[in-house]
Amino acid sequence: MLITQNLSLVRILRSTWKVDLMMIFTCVATYYLHEYIVSRAIQIPATLATLLGTAIAFFVGFNNNQAYSRWWEARTIWGAIVNDSRSWTRNILYYTVPGELTIDELAALKKRIIFRQIAFIYALKESLRRNAEGYYKQFLSETDLEQVNKESNTANAILSLHAIDLQQLSQAHAIDEFRFVQFNTLISALTDHMGRSERIRNTVFPTSYIYFTRLFIWAFVIFLTLILADAVGGWSIVIGWIIGFIFHVTHQNGMGLMDPFDEISTGIPLNQICRTIEINLLQMLGEKDIPPPVQPINQEYYL
Known part of the structure; x- marks a missing residue:
């Protein structure tokens, strides 16, 4: 951009x-x-x-x-992904209680879920740009990665793992029914954002x-x-x-705006957006190893 x-x-x-x-x-x-x-x-x-x-x-x-309509819709979708990723993380951090889990088990589960959300946005970015950097893999556990590799749509598989952990939180009484609905609504919203992005990517002008x-x-x-x-x-x-x-x-x-997810100067700055989400979520989690923001190329554009 x-x-x-x-x-x-x-x-x-x-x-x-x-x-x-x-x-x-x-x-x-x-x-x-x-x-x-x-x-x-x-x-x-x-x-x-x-x-x-x-x-x-x-x-x-x-x-x-x-x-321009395609470009703006893509930018709107990814703006919503930024907001929903922050909301998902905030809910996981502050709206869950130990229930039948120990404090350490809950803390580990929270971290795994939040890291997985970072993996989701990077996996979706790689899918839309049709490259295989594999950057998302570092945010997944070995078990999650093994499960994700079984499916062709990596981002969708990650959201399925979100749903599995959400069910685990519910069964352990770490969240009540009202909050379960709220969490599930966010997963549905992320699925919708993913589908709309894929529609733009796969629909030829x-x-x-x-x-x-x-x-x-x-x-x-x-x-x-x-x-x-x-x-x-x-x-x-x-x-x-x-x-x-x-x-x-x-x-x-x-x-130049026709394919907004292409890695060109006029495309949506997915690298910058994903890095912003990563930084925000890691800071909310209290991590110390925070990556630097993406810098503009020649002070002219972000990719």
Whole structure:
């Protein structure tokens, strides 16, 4: 996620240089096509560029709105995961009593449950980003890890272990029925957040929208250069490139939000969010070995 209001020229060029070169080549080729072929055969009306530009603006605006909606929903989901993780930990720490357990048994169970919650958020992050770092494994006991490895959905398996320990707390009279319902509601909420995240990850943005928008932008650049060649001559190359660059970069910015869980500068900062949850939960538990916060890359963005 970008954290700066301004982008350096180097960063802009690094992300757009291929489009710039293709745009310039297209404008140059179109200009010479106009000079030697088109101008002798047909006169293209200027209204064509106006109509086509208006239509493309609607296409680009629609794509960007839909992409931003996906990005914002993903950010909202992970904001809720942060809150529910803190609530889950607070409830485990302060709303449980020994009951039929010893104080040491309850303390060990609390620690195991809270560590497992940290494992859940890291396992979900790895699933959404489709990598296998295995960072979550250090927060699971050998028994839990053996159980989790039996299932393909690691995050869901961890929530099942939460449910098993919740039942153990209830049977040991460490929580009453009212608090059992509260705890179960939090597990259900975490399951809902997980499912919504997976829906965004697994739902492909309609390819036709992306493909035809790009195709129409290139068509617009060609027609605009042809039309301007009659009025401004060789300057039509520069103007066509500038207008095309604006449309392409605007569309590209929207597409950068299309897959919010990708490990890119415009994606959701899952590394930062997960580390924040880890720090908060460990501090609530009273642990001394606290990892440092994630630092921004080049002071521009978090991953």
